[in-house]
Amino acid sequence: MRRLAASAALVAASALTLAGCGDGSAGTQADERPATATAAQSPSPTPEASPAAQSPTPTPTPTPTPVTLPDFTGRGVGSAVASAKQAGLDYTVQLQGTGRQASSWGPGEEVCEQTDGPDGVTFTVPRDGRDCAGSLLHTPEPAPTPAPEKTKDTGTGGTGGGTGACELTSPAGNCYADGQFCAKKHRGLSTHGRGGEYLTCEPDSGGTWRWSDGVTG
Numbered sequence: 001m002r003r004l005a006a007s008a009a010l011v012a013a014s015a016l017t018l019a020g021c022g023d024g025s026a027g028t029q030a031d032e033r034p035a036t037a038t039a040a041q042s043p044s045p046t047p048e049a050s051p052a053a054q055s056p057t058p059t060p061t062p063t064p065t066p067v068t069l070p071d072f073t074g075r076g077v078g079s080a081v082a083s084a085k086q087a088g089l090d091y092t093v094q095l096q097g098t099g100r101q102a103s104s105w106g107p108g109e110e111v112c113e114q115t116d117g118p119d120g121v122t123f124t125v126p127r128d129g130r131d132c133a134g135s136l137l138h139t140p141e142p143a144p145t146p147a148p149e150k151t152k153d154t155g156t157g158g159t160g161g162g163t164g165a166c167e168l169t170s171p172a173g174n175c176y177a178d179g180q181f182c183a184k185k186h187r188g189l190s191t192h193g194r195g196g197e198y199l200t201c202e203p204d205s206g207g208t209w210r211w212s213d214g215v216t217g
């Protein structure tokens with residue numbers, strides 16, 4: 001009985017010793033766990049974005065302002081075309097009332113109408129020989145009326161037969177006769193008279209220039 005009691009006491013003592021060792025180890029582990037958890041929960045600093053990493057704001061594309069010309073209506077097409085070239089605009093010159101492009105034009109031709117569009121500017125000029133109102137620029141001269149044939153006088157007066165042709169005539173187209181006044185431009189000249197006589201423009205005895213056949217009386 002004593003041996004059994006001693007064995008039981010020894011077992012109890014061993015159990016107490018083991019229990020004490022176990023509590024100490026558990027306490028140490030319990031003390032260490034909160035520290036590990038605390039260290040794991042501390043947040044890491046968030047890196048700030050650098051100014052260089054930010055995307056730049058796009059610059060808006062400016063809308064081009066359309067180039068327009070002053071109104072050249074009523075002015076010369078030459079100056080209008082020169083202004084369009086200087087502004088870098090495409091231009092077209094059209095004939096009025098046809099819709100066709102003019103093959104040529106004078107710089108002084110009048111601009112009847114100016115049309116500005118997205119593709120350029122159009123100048124309308126009058127058709128050849130007309131103005132912007134469609135009227136003729138120049139009234140054609142009437143066809144000349146043929147002059148009536150000269151009636152030659154075959155009078156019997158005078159000296160000699162003559163040729164019947166009058167080289168010089170009066171402003172009315174008639175042949176001169178002996179004794180008629182002669183024009184200043186005919187002084188000293190000679191011609192055949194209406195009767196075929198040979199006449200000379202010379203001063204008479206009174207100093208007056210007349211046509212004379214040279215026969216006294």
